[in-house]
Amino acid sequence: MNGSLVGSYVVPVHPHPLLVPEQNEGWGRLRAAFDEARDAIKDSGADLLIIYSTTWPSIIGHQIQADPNPQWTLVDQDFHDLGSMDYSFNIDAEFAEAWNEANHNRGLQSRTVAYHGFPIDVGSVVALKLLNPDNAIPAVIVSSNVYANRSETTVLAKACLDVIKKTGRKAVAVTAMSMSNRMFTEFIDPSDDRIHSLKDDEWNRKVLEFLEEGRLEDVAQLSRTIHQQIRVQKVVTFKPMWWLSAMNGNRNNLTGRVLAYEALHGAGGAVVQLDPTSTGMGDKEYDEDDVEYYRGERNVLDAEEDSAESTESLTPSSGPALWEPPESKGAVNSNAAPKPVGMYPHARQVGDLLYLSGVGPRQPGTNAIPGGPIRDDDGNPIEYDIKAQTRAVVENIARILEEAGSSMDKIVDVTSFLVDMDRDFAGYNEVWAETLGHYGPTRTTLAIRALPTPIAVEMKVIAKI
């Protein structure tokens, strides 16, 4: 199966467009934009709506709604006088559980929640009631962790993509969020609503200009600055843009449309559509690390014990034991390379030639596999990223060469081993072209049945000293 993201949307969180669109022309235009987005989602053939909501804060990792049919009547904590919101949603509990598992596979703290009466947040309720009023499309909702940084939020998106691809879903990603979120702190007549300040308005328009140009990754890069400039501090940050950008492969060449931008009690409310179709514009270099696994500080309960557990979760428990590389004649061993799975050195020098043992993507120290292992501890195949694995192989090769006093431009010949030629050759070949291909070594690529650890690619290298 080959699932994908077929669209993305940014929508506001406050209940005015749902409950009282008639009280202010701007609220009415937001409602119309919600309706337009609803129709576009329907026309896209989407079979899954994924809501990342800033009004559902969490502390213990991320939470994913997994009650198949949550029902309640929600009243907003601030705008309770606007009315009540009855809801009954169609939640894809199976996807929620799979996403939760994928989060764990990528080192994230995560859990599903399925309790009668669980208070689904206002942002999610507004989004689902307006974008999916007949519940025709199953949905999942994920919380916004108050402590999550960019790495954690990015990996959360990648875990979601793992499941989308694995299950063949046509998904739409929605971030329920304000642009500027500074509301008036006093009660106002609806007819007097406007963006709280000129400065907030200018920032909002700049962000929306970027989004209309499809420059989602640029907005994500500016997330911290935007938060400092136009956001009330604490809890609700601009982190949904990290998530949405990662869901879209951190690209700057999406096709964007701003369907509406209006004030909601002073905050900036926008409905934005982001189509994954490339505009044809050149994409830009990605500035920050493209994180595959979360290795952050989540072990505050018991540092040593949890640290060991988190490493294990990234590493096949059923894999072979690791060895200290022997210091035999001519051996070259590097602390910056992963330990071997047998009694052999990282490389051996003979004359002016250096022969490297087979190099995989495992990371030194943690033994984690960038791009993910190809199977879980029970031997079940799982999604992985061949390009991330291939990059990690090349990085490990570079470390060993450096230890030996050699370098990438002195590589003579490479033999590559892939466990799934059909699936992985294109991705592997793409990374080759970006890295080793520049140096011009000869290359042979072989399909093999398996490698000792749950990796998809390994390379055997001969280089000059």
Add this chain to the structure above:
Amino acid sequence: MAKGSIVAGCLAPHPPHLVYAENPPQNEPTSEGGWEQLRWGYERLRESLSKIDHDVLVLLSPHWQTYVGTHFLGIPHFEGLSVDPVFPNLFRYTYDMNIDVELSQAIHDKAKGSGLAVKMMENPDFRVDYGTITTGHMVNPAFDKPLVVISSNRSTHYYSVEVMQEMMMELGRVTREAIEESGKKAVILASNSLSHRHFTTESEVPEDMSKEHIASHAMHLWDMRIIDYMRTGQAQRILDEMPEFTEQAIAESDGGGLTWLLSTLSVPDYPAILHGYGTIIGTGNAIVEWPCYANEGDVQ
């Protein structure tokens, strides 16, 4: 009508873990206990309050967070199911409580008159926040006395701790005035923790006390400093250091409850009683009582 009075003011934190650990019939999840130091502290507080005649509990909850003004529950009766959105595994509580709407309205009106943005919450579908319920339960599990429930205006995050303090000092002052004019005897409850840095992981058994400790030494030092001020009658120093405390201890005093409490008590210069201190998922929590009845000349 006799003059009303504040008979006690309490710092009464609301982590749902305490209700979970009590295994009351109202809460669906069950536990093997845990957080006993704090629960015993609440026992001592309940025992102390049981000896003081009072008509109403006036509570400010940091988990009813309002950005547009300060709000008051304005319907006589609330009941329903409360599920904690952060710890739903621990707290799914069926609540049933009465509100002293007359006193709520009186405080609301006085606050409005003094220039604060205020609103009565009169939507019958409104779900009472779990902070209110937890503190309400731990102080008075029978819920047999009416409450006044006040929201936490997030002025700290809109502006600064200093602005929050200005607003909460005024809200505290008018709260006291309204109580005195009501002829009622009130217990004041600020439902907040002290240092507030959480662990971000949860042990497999949430009540595993071998995993429980303060998040960091710095948090401990701040908590002890503030508690020392409370125990030695130096409430003014708490207010003076509130900006640093709130920032450096990531303290839940950001919600305004502690400042409001001290203001309702006219910034007490007499010692408070520390009934208990303990940590909950790394946050610092103290159960503290200012026995106004014994220290204010006009309180009977």
